[in-house]
Amino acid sequence: MPAKRTPTTAKKNKARRRTCRVLLVEASPERRKALEACGTAHRPMSVVHAPTLTQARKYLADHSVDLAVIAPQLPDGSGFDLTAELTRMSHTTAKIVIGVTEDFSKAQQALxxxxxxxxxxxxxxxxxxxxxxxxxDRKTRDKAHVQRVERLRRLCKKLNAAREEVSKQVDILCNDLVTAYQELACQMQNVVQTSEFDSVVQDELDLEALLRKTLEHLMAKLGPANAAIFLPATMDEYSLGGYVNYDCTKESADMLxxxxxxxxxxxxxxxxxxxHLxxxxxxxxxxxxxxGMLGxxxxxxxxxxxxxxxxxxLVLxxxxxxxxxxxxxxxxxxLGPLMGESLERIIRVHHRSLFDPEDAESYGESYSDDADNPFGVDMDDDYDDELPF
Known part of the structure; x- marks a missing residue:
């Protein structure tokens, strides 16, 4: 029993036995049989005859051919013109010009x-x-070369698209890394600033001392500036808690x-x-x-x-x-939330001491029962003057 051929083998054998399509363009069909006889078992020839240039062009408009055998002189035109047209139309069609005599100029014209x-x-x-x-055979090799080039072109296009995608992902990753670094740097800066401020106030429970240390800390870090801290006196009103007068006159500072x-x-x-204005x-x-008083x-x-x-x-x-x-x-x-935590700690201790007079005496503070003044101090009497530093 003969071995069963695989689909791949059958496909290869079919490709090897592919009929070669030949167009004979000359006035006489006599050469047709000779061309068909040039075929082999693996490459049989199927020859179509076109006696004129017009008929050849009409056939080529609807069909592709593997080989065109063309006479230099045709009843209605030049075979060299048809050869040039075929060259422009297809790079995979072999073209042979058959001359009557050995003529170098005609051979040169054909090439x-x-x-x-x-x-x-x-x-x-x-x-x-x-x-x-x-x-x-030359055209077969040329066709294979063209196919390889086209395949390489498609692969290069895919590779280029992949490269662009990778480049885009790398850019996104780099941007994410930069963002993460910036966020980390910001967090580290906040940690440093928190540590610096904590080292300055050191759980300070005296309001006046806290305001003074805060303003001193700001002047050391920001340089000379006018600075003021306003504390809530009632629900909607604020009073001056402490300030640094850098370049204002006493009269203008009071009004401002x-x-x-x-x-x-x-x-x-x-x-x-x-x-930030x-x-x-x-x-x-x-x-x-x-x-306008601010200049x-x-x-x-x-x-x-x-x-x-x-x-x-806090205003600067x-x-x-x-x-x-x-x-x-x-x-x-x-500094805003850090200062808020320090003030809340003072308020919490103050409120606790309202129920424990001994604690109040231990801090050496005098506290008020005014619910609208959470710090228990008289802002008008104690903090309307510039802090002494």
């Missing part, structure tokens, strides 16, 4: 038109068969600080976030027409929050020629 060979009429059959086979306490502090507390128009929107100043204000409650408002301002840089903004923004 320039794209012919693969120029043979002279009257060749022995063996020579004709060899020249036809060589022309077809009162304006900041009345206008700016309540709004910053309600805003619950730091504001660098333009006169922006300052006027927050303070009002009295903003050409840049202003920072941050609420000191704890559990969504504003326990103080100085001339625009000495702007607050990004590091200053980060430091002031980080």
């Amino acid at each position: 320039r038109a794209g012919a693969d060979d120029y043979i002279v009429d009257g060749l022995e059959f063996e020579e004709l068969s060899t020249r036809v086979a060589e022309a077809l 600080l009162q304006q900041l306490a009345d206008s700016l502090a309540p709004r910053v507390a309600a805003h619950q976030d730091m504001i 660098t333009e006169r128009e922006a300052i006027e929107r927050w303070i009002g027409q009295d903003a 050409d100043s840049e202003l920072l204000a941050v609420p000191c929050m704890h559990d969504d409650e504003c326990l103080a408002v 301002f100085r001339d625009v020629d000495q702007p607050f840089v990004e590091e200053h903004l980060d430091r002031v923004s980080a």
